[in-house]
Amino acid sequence: MIKENLTLLTDFYELTMMQGYYKNNRNDRVVFDVFYRTNPSGSGYAICAGLDLVIQYIKELHFTYEDISYLRSLNIFDEDFLDYLAGFHFTGDVYAIPEGTVVFPMEPLVKVIAPIMEAQLIETAILNIINHQSLIATKASRVCYAARGEAVMEFGLRRAQGPDAGTLGARAAVIGGCVGTSNVLCAKEFGVPALGTHAHSWIMSFENELTAFRTYAELYPSNTTLLVDTYDTLRSGVPHAIQVFKELRDAGKMPAKYGIRLDSGDLAYLSKKSRQMLDDAGFIDAGICASSDLDEYLIDSLKSQGAAIDSWGVGTNLITSKDCPAFGGVYKLAAIEQNGTFIPKIKLSENQWKITNPGNKTIYRIYETDTGKIKADLIALVEETFDESKPLLIFDPISTWKKTTLKPGKYKMKEILLPVFRNGTCVYESPTVLEIKAYCQEQLATLWDETRRLINPQEVYVDLSKVLFDLKNEILDTVNSQKESD
Amino acid sequence: MIKENLTLLTDFYELTMMQGYYKNNRNDRVVFDVFYRTNPSGSGYAICAGLDLVIQYIKELHFTYEDISYLRSLNIFDEDFLDYLAGFHFTGDVYAIPEGTVVFPMEPLVKVIAPIMEAQLIETAILNIINHQSLIATKASRVCYAARGEAVMEFGLRRAQGPDAGTLGARAAVIGGCVGTSNVLCAKEFGVPALGTHAHSWIMSFENELTAFRTYAELYPSNTTLLVDTYDTLRSGVPHAIQVFKELRDAGKMPAKYGIRLDSGDLAYLSKKSRQMLDDAGFIDAGICASSDLDEYLIDSLKSQGAAIDSWGVGTNLITSKDCPAFGGVYKLAAIEQNGTFIPKIKLSENQWKITNPGNKTIYRIYETDTGKIKADLIALVEETFDESKPLLIFDPISTWKKTTLKPGKYKMKEILLPVFRNGTCVYESPTVLEIKAYCQEQLATLWDETRRLINPQEVYVDLSKVLFDLKNEILDTVNSQKESD
Numbered sequence: 001m002i003k004e005n006l007t008l009l010t011d012f013y014e015l016t017m018m019q020g021y022y023k024n025n026r027n028d029r030v031v032f033d034v035f036y037r038t039n040p041s042g043s044g045y046a047i048c049a050g051l052d053l054v055i056q057y058i059k060e061l062h063f064t065y066e067d068i069s070y071l072r073s074l075n076i077f078d079e080d081f082l083d084y085l086a087g088f089h090f091t092g093d094v095y096a097i098p099e100g101t102v103v104f105p106m107e108p109l110v111k112v113i114a115p116i117m118e119a120q121l122i123e124t125a126i127l128n129i130i131n132h133q134s135l136i137a138t139k140a141s142r143v144c145y146a147a148r149g150e151a152v153m154e155f156g157l158r159r160a161q162g163p164d165a166g167t168l169g170a171r172a173a174v175i176g177g178c179v180g181t182s183n184v185l186c187a188k189e190f191g192v193p194a195l196g197t198h199a200h201s202w203i204m205s206f207e208n209e210l211t212a213f214r215t216y217a218e219l220y221p222s223n224t225t226l227l228v229d230t231y232d233t234l235r236s237g238v239p240h241a242i243q244v245f246k247e248l249r250d251a252g253k254m255p256a257k258y259g260i261r262l263d264s265g266d267l268a269y270l271s272k273k274s275r276q277m278l279d280d281a282g283f284i285d286a287g288i289c290a291s292s293d294l295d296e297y298l299i300d301s302l303k304s305q306g307a308a309i310d311s312w313g314v315g316t317n318l319i320t321s322k323d324c325p326a327f328g329g330v331y332k333l334a335a336i337e338q339n340g341t342f343i344p345k346i347k348l349s350e351n352q353w354k355i356t357n358p359g360n361k362t363i364y365r366i367y368e369t370d371t372g373k374i375k376a377d378l379i380a381l382v383e384e385t386f387d388e389s390k391p392l393l394i395f396d397p398i399s400t401w402k403k404t405t406l407k408p409g410k411y412k413m414k415e416i417l418l419p420v421f422r423n424g425t426c427v428y429e430s431p432t433v434l435e436i437k438a439y440c441q442e443q444l445a446t447l448w449d450e451t452r453r454l455i456n457p458q459e460v461y462v463d464l465s466k467v468l469f470d471l472k473n474e475i476l477d478t479v480n481s482q483k484e485s486d
Numbered sequence: 487m488i489k490e491n492l493t494l495l496t497d498f499y500e501l502t503m504m505q506g507y508y509k510n511n512r513n514d515r516v517v518f519d520v521f522y523r524t525n526p527s528g529s530g531y532a533i534c535a536g537l538d539l540v541i542q543y544i545k546e547l548h549f550t551y552e553d554i555s556y557l558r559s560l561n562i563f564d565e566d567f568l569d570y571l572a573g574f575h576f577t578g579d580v581y582a583i584p585e586g587t588v589v590f591p592m593e594p595l596v597k598v599i600a601p602i603m604e605a606q607l608i609e610t611a612i613l614n615i616i617n618h619q620s621l622i623a624t625k626a627s628r629v630c631y632a633a634r635g636e637a638v639m640e641f642g643l644r645r646a647q648g649p650d651a652g653t654l655g656a657r658a659a660v661i662g663g664c665v666g667t668s669n670v671l672c673a674k675e676f677g678v679p680a681l682g683t684h685a686h687s688w689i690m691s692f693e694n695e696l697t698a699f700r701t702y703a704e705l706y707p708s709n710t711t712l713l714v715d716t717y718d719t720l721r722s723g724v725p726h727a728i729q730v731f732k733e734l735r736d737a738g739k740m741p742a743k744y745g746i747r748l749d750s751g752d753l754a755y756l757s758k759k760s761r762q763m764l765d766d767a768g769f770i771d772a773g774i775c776a777s778s779d780l781d782e783y784l785i786d787s788l789k790s791q792g793a794a795i796d797s798w799g800v801g802t803n804l805i806t807s808k809d810c811p812a813f814g815g816v817y818k819l820a821a822i823e824q825n826g827t828f829i830p831k832i833k834l835s836e837n838q839w840k841i842t843n844p845g846n847k848t849i850y851r852i853y854e855t856d857t858g859k860i861k862a863d864l865i866a867l868v869e870e871t872f873d874e875s876k877p878l879l880i881f882d883p884i885s886t887w888k889k890t891t892l893k894p895g896k897y898k899m900k901e902i903l904l905p906v907f908r909n910g911t912c913v914y915e916s917p918t919v920l921e922i923k924a925y926c927q928e929q930l931a932t933l934w935d936e937t938r939r940l941i942n943p944q945e946v947y948v949d950l951s952k953v954l955f956d957l958k959n960e961i962l963d964t965v966n967s968q969k970e971s972d
Contacts, residue, residue, distance in 0.1 A: 205516070216506060
């Protein structure tokens with residue numbers, strides 16, 4: 001959707017640092033990892049999304065004449081550096097986990113291997129895009145889980161944080177499981193279903209509700225969903241809807257799909273009462289759609305109370321991920337090349353789990369062969385090799401006494417970080433959004449139910465290989481002994 | 487910033503309703519109001535923002551050949567309606583409260599008077615834009631209030647909900663009071679200061695912290711702010727920064743602006759300790775900037791504990807308005823023209839305060855002449871006239887016993903809803919973002935301190951004129967008696 005050049009969509013300090021490297025003739029290749037530390041909304045997993053836009057962004061990276069003129073006007077950048085920017089394009093490698101994959105904390109979702117000036121420039125936009133779309137895809141998968149397979153429609157455009165948030169957010173919501181979106185631009189750009197019927201203003205613009213319903217039913221004879229809460233749901237809206245359905249039945253013009261939409265009031269009570277009224281009139285296949293401040297918790301609660309709702313329109317709480325509106329992805333330096341070798345780097349912190357994992361890494365997903373479920377993920381250095389015909393010892397990198405040995409034949413390993421750019425050339429083709437959605441459903445099926453639970457889910461283990469674990473401790477020891485000697 | 491055509495940035499039901507009106511030869515002029523019911527984040531007010539993009543959006547409204555082809559492919563729209571869309575442009579009137587104005591619940595922030603098909607199409611995009619930017623401008627004004635006049639910098643791009651949320655959100659943050667943004671694209675597009683220095687990766691890419699600091703200071707001799715928490719703030723970062731400042735002082739090259747940035751740990755403790763160390767070394771004018779999960783509450787708490795911080799970088803919590811990530815603006819039908827007269831319309835609800843205000847309205851802001859502070863806002867019908875030389879009786883529209891009579895000379899009235907489009911032509915020129923920011927500061931000065939309080943603020947009265955109040959009750963009585971007789 002985004003057609004403009006996003007090259008300046010970066011933090012100012014990326015440019016001041018770039019000039020610093022440029023002036024010091026430093027353009028060593030580096031490894032940066034995008035990862036996050038906590039699943040959003042208390043989830044047991046996240047769904048990564050946004051890669052397609054990252055690819056588009058990197059492909060189109062260049063500073064226009066206007067961009068350079070603007071930067072010159074700030075009187076902080078020298079002409080030689082501006083000349084360098086004018087010829088800038090991305091020459092590095094990018095690896096990423098495909099969109100729609102279930103992912104866990106500390107895993108590199110994207111890995112950039114590039115000269116430091118290039119790697120630094122693209123930090124902010126990559127984080128912005130991956131953080132946003134992963135957040136909404138994750139939220140959508142939770143809402144759809146609560147709806148237990150019933151249709152969830154994304155209706156949040158009017159409350160989204162700007163046009164992109166509405167459009168790219170709706171894309172992510174479909175990846176996470178929504179059947180479609182009310183956002184026509186998203187539907188067109190990404191080839192997903194556009195959904196919706198009419199608003200209260202439609203009803204109010206007619207002399208009465210019955211006429212408004214009748215007119216709508218005539219216009220849209222194959223899918224007639226009537227909004228019943230403009231005046232009084234049970235005393236006016238549902239009776240009028242039933243009257244129109246009867247007229248259609250009497251005329252032999254029953255729509256293929258028809259029903260009502262509830263948009264206010266107590267949805268459990270109103271849906272059960274409405275269901276009864278529809279059934280009593282013989283409309284047992286009439287659908288009942290609900291919308292109104294829904295999220296995964298309210299849907300779950302309504303389901304557990306036996307609400308007679310069979311499709312769900314979810315707006316604000318999904319498109320903003322209201323209870324957790326930011327995905328905490330970060331972009332951390334993991335290694336710097338010196339004389340052809342990557343020297344691993346680490347970022348310290350008072351909190352052990354905030355210390356980064358050093359080196360040029362990849363991720364293996366370990367499946368149980370008999371269930372197909374995820375046993376654990378294993379972060380390892382790229383040069384390590386694993387042999388599935390041998391036992392595999394895995395252990396928790398913080399509580400190291402938590403160990404398991406996997407027997408040959410009982411587990412399978414699959415590398416999930418895939419090449420996307422090599423030497424600046426894109427080597428990856430994004431699937432369509434509906435293909436990503438289908439893949440995401442397969443991915444969700446590899447999680448144990450306990451991990452999908454909405455509240456206090458079972459965590460999936462993300463372990464470090466023995467080699468990576470030892471390397472990390474070795475560097476920590478060295479850094480700490482340097483600090484002691486200061 | 488947004489260069490693409492946003493005409494399809496609309497809910498699908500706007501188009502199905504439009505076709506419904508088209509097929510029924512109904513294109514009566516209508517009045518729609520954009521208003522909200524509750525201030526975000528428990529605030530006593532909101533700052534409206536986004537109008538400039540709304541103007542741009544309406545000016546550029548048209549369906550491209552590609553848009554029409556897409557809509558045709560859905561097999562729900564007839565050729566005659568698609569022909570109408572192909573020739574569509576906006577012909578109506580728009581009134582709005584200027585960006586940067588303080589506003590209160592129930593006030594029309596934007597009023598659209600247009601043929602119903604046009605008014606319906608633009609609902610979603612107007613809400614999306616106004617909701618988003620008003621949300622962030624309001625949040626920014628709260629964060630800046632907490633910082634008590636000290637500089638607040640917008641640093642949230644990497645955690646924003648997509649590129650627009652980062653860029654238009656940063657624009658709104660500056661309107662609300664931020665001194666600038668890290669987002670270079672926003673800085674360029676909207677002419678606001680671009681801010682930032684370096685990241686942890688800069689420090690980590692050098693053999694040691696001291697070299698990283700020295701190199702940075704050489705590069706940026708007029709503004710040298712050093713990030714001191716990469717390894718150990720008090721044992722490594724601050725001592726190394728002081729060493730570099732001493733070297734600059736000894737060389738007679740003291741930067742005009744210099745200091746340190748804290749980005750982790752306990753900011754109250756670290757800032758006081760760092761201040762002492764800087765002061766002891768004679769650097770009493772060194773600035774201390776803090777960033778790290780800040781919001782208005784944490785800044786207020788740090789200030790009350792005497793934290794020695796003089797500028798604030800605020801990211802995630804501002805750019806997403808984390809505690810309240812959606813602004814609840816709605817778009818409600820207020821009147822329909824019949825035979826040249828607007829017939830007022832009302833939307834019922836179980837909740838009295840959710841019932842809409844009918845008719846073609848405007849808003850007068852009433853100031854106390856001796857203080858210049860806002861006394862109340864008055865929503866009235868456009869045809870009403872008021873005479874400041876006479877006493878003015880105002881009363882709360884729900885608790886009607888709350889009455890005040892304002893004496894002539896003691897109050898002033900100013901209409902705040904201004905014309906923006908007339909007959910489809912834009913008649914309003916947006917100020918620059920920095921002009922809007924300055925205007926917003928003036929606006930905030932018209933609020934009582936009690937209304938600016940971060941928690942449980944004093945509410946500002948938004949009253950209805952007697953004429954509007956009576957009209958509303960008359961319509962409610964009619965609707966209720968119709969329901970009784972059904």
